[in-house]
Amino acid sequence: MAIKRSRMVFKPLVFITSLLPLGWLIFALYSDTVLGTKYMTADPIQKLDRELGDWALILIIISLTVRPLAEIFKKGELVAYRRMIGLFAFFYVCLHLSAYVGLNLQLDIDEFIKDITKRIFITIGIITFTLLLPLAITSTKGMIKRIGGKRWQKLHMLIYPISLLGVFHFYMMVRADFTRPSIYLAVILVLLGYRIWAKRKKSRPKKVAAA
Amino acid sequence: MLIKTTKASDVKPSEITSKDAFLNRRKFIQTAAIVSGASLLPPFVSSSFAAARTKYPNVKKTAYGEAEKLTTYDGLTEYNNFYEFGTGKSDPSRNAHNLKPEPWTVEITGHAAKTGKFSFDDIIKPHQLEERIYRLRCVEAWSMVIPWVGIPLADIIKRFEPTSKAKYVAFETLVDPKQMPGQKRNALDWPYVEGLRMDEAMNPLTLMAVGVYGEHMPNQNGAPIRLIVPWKYGFKGIKSIVKISFVEKQPPATWNIQAPREYGFYSNVNPNIDHPRWSQKTERRITGEGGLTALFTPKIKTQFMNGYAEEVAALYKGMDLKKFF
Numbered sequence: 001m002a003i004k005r006s007r008m009v010f011k012p013l014v015f016i017t018s019l020l021p022l023g024w025l026i027f028a029l030y031s032d033t034v035l036g037t038k039y040m041t042a043d044p045i046q047k048l049d050r051e052l053g054d055w056a057l058i059l060i061i062i063s064l065t066v067r068p069l070a071e072i073f074k075k076g077e078l079v080a081y082r083r084m085i086g087l088f089a090f091f092y093v094c095l096h097l098s099a100y101v102g103l104n105l106q107l108d109i110d111e112f113i114k115d116i117t118k119r120i121f122i123t124i125g126i127i128t129f130t131l132l133l134p135l136a137i138t139s140t141k142g143m144i145k146r147i148g149g150k151r152w153q154k155l156h157m158l159i160y161p162i163s164l165l166g167v168f169h170f171y172m173m174v175r176a177d178f179t180r181p182s183i184y185l186a187v188i189l190v191l192l193g194y195r196i197w198a199k200r201k202k203s204r205p206k207k208v209a210a211a
Numbered sequence: 212m213l214i215k216t217t218k219a220s221d222v223k224p225s226e227i228t229s230k231d232a233f234l235n236r237r238k239f240i241q242t243a244a245i246v247s248g249a250s251l252l253p254p255f256v257s258s259s260f261a262a263a264r265t266k267y268p269n270v271k272k273t274a275y276g277e278a279e280k281l282t283t284y285d286g287l288t289e290y291n292n293f294y295e296f297g298t299g300k301s302d303p304s305r306n307a308h309n310l311k312p313e314p315w316t317v318e319i320t321g322h323a324a325k326t327g328k329f330s331f332d333d334i335i336k337p338h339q340l341e342e343r344i345y346r347l348r349c350v351e352a353w354s355m356v357i358p359w360v361g362i363p364l365a366d367i368i369k370r371f372e373p374t375s376k377a378k379y380v381a382f383e384t385l386v387d388p389k390q391m392p393g394q395k396r397n398a399l400d401w402p403y404v405e406g407l408r409m410d411e412a413m414n415p416l417t418l419m420a421v422g423v424y425g426e427h428m429p430n431q432n433g434a435p436i437r438l439i440v441p442w443k444y445g446f447k448g449i450k451s452i453v454k455i456s457f458v459e460k461q462p463p464a465t466w467n468i469q470a471p472r473e474y475g476f477y478s479n480v481n482p483n484i485d486h487p488r489w490s491q492k493t494e495r496r497i498t499g500e501g502g503l504t505a506l507f508t509p510k511i512k513t514q515f516m517n518g519y520a521e522e523v524a525a526l527y528k529g530m531d532l533k534k535f536f
Binding site for chain 1: 282285286289290294298300301351353396398399469470485487488489490492495497498499500501502503504505506507509510
């Protein structure tokens with residue numbers, strides 16, 4: 001019962017927290033428009049695109065930390081928030097892509113197709129988005145049942161290559177300062193390392209303590 | 212009598228800033244000057260923001276780009292690429308107060324009759340400062356229109372009497388991590404270096420800029436002295452110059468070293484040659500106005516040689532611009 005109650009508190013909390021970056025961006029744009037501040041710089045098209053992509057990656061990484069945290073702190077109920085965080089990551093990816101096509105390319109679809117075929121970092125971005133689609137679609141309880149837990153889990157292991165592709169997409173876009181993507185990559189590699197280590201430990205037969 | 216010749220690079224009168232906007236800006240500058248001059252203010256007010264703004268007493272107006280709609284002073288001082296102060300666009304305006312553009316020394320070396328160390332005043336005193344309104348096209352596909360104050364580089368170069376061996380001019384930015392905190396990290400190979408072919412350097416468009424809007428150069432824009440080559444991508448306009456060398460061979464250029472496939476030595480603005488990672492066909496004109504207005508402003512077509520082809524095309528006659536990008 002305690003778990004249920006804590007979920008009632010934490011679910012809306014996670015929901016609202018995940019919306020904060022978007023809320024901030026909307027407020028910043030509003031403030032820049034009405035009050036003449038420069039939160040989004042004098043080139044908000046670029047800034048908005050970057051921020052949305054950044055938050056998408058951050059949320060993907062946070063979703064990856066849920067299971068290790070749940071295991072380390074023995075709080076299995078944490079996993080209940082993973083789906084929501086993952087879906088929000090997908091939401092930010094969609095906004096990021098829409099901002100790129102709608103605001104940066106100003107709906108020039110020819111240019112967009114050229115981008116996808118000619119520019120590897122855009123190609124990788126689109127692949128990342130495409131790989132996220134099946135994960136988002138199969139996130140409902142009904143879908144998990146239909147696919148079967150084991151297969152569902154296997155499918156959702158895709159999030160690891162997705163996160164790596166996302167970081168490479170970021171890397172390839174940077175002109176000179178690689179600090180941020182490097183931090184993201186390091187975190188993902190640690191999490192991936194943990195998962196591999198945890199899995200091996202699990203599959204190894206437990207040693208029986210000597211009598 | 213002022214005789215006005217219209218050049219192809221000049222811009223349509225429809226883009227002229229309205230008089231109201233212009234006067235408002237004037238008023239703002241006046242107010243700002245009064246406010247910043249007021250000794251009543253606690254020191255942090257003035258020190259946290261831009262350093263004192265000083266007007267040049269005698270700047271000759273020119274017909275260059277007269278009709279362009281200018282990027283506001285705030286716009287061009289709050290949105291900068293100047294990695295010496297950090298890689299973010301707002302980092303330069305935040306960190307550039309560490310730079311001390313006074314006193315400033317520029318070393319002239321290489322194949323020239325007159326070489327040595329010269330103070331900033333030594334460099335500019337013999338010349339008439341002039342205002343030139345140029346488009347600035349960044350390689351990142353955004354652009355501004357900036358009223359520079361400066362001296363044609365050719366006039367400065369002539370004073371030092373380069374010899375026939377001087378085929379190129381090389382430039383170098385200050386290295387001092389104390390003044391330029393971005394240099395504490397190796398985002399780029401410091402010092403930032405750039406170069407021009409001698410005929411490019413001698414082209415009448417090429418400017419040694421020492422200010423904007425009739426005032427001393429803001430630190431974040433490359434105080435006290437920087438290069439402006441309006442038909443080339445912005446990064447060729449090396450900032451805070453401490454050394455100018457007359458050399459025989461093509462000198463190294465920072466971005467070319469960083470990513471030779473993406474940034475050539477010439478880096479002339481060319482909508483037909485894409486950057487490997489983005490198109491150069493269009494650009495986002497930064498007016499200084501942010502928010503939704505900027506978010507939904509239609510992009511404009513990038514012009515060949517940034518619209519200065521008439522003045523500079525002869526420099527590249529017979530050259531394969533795809534190869535020498």
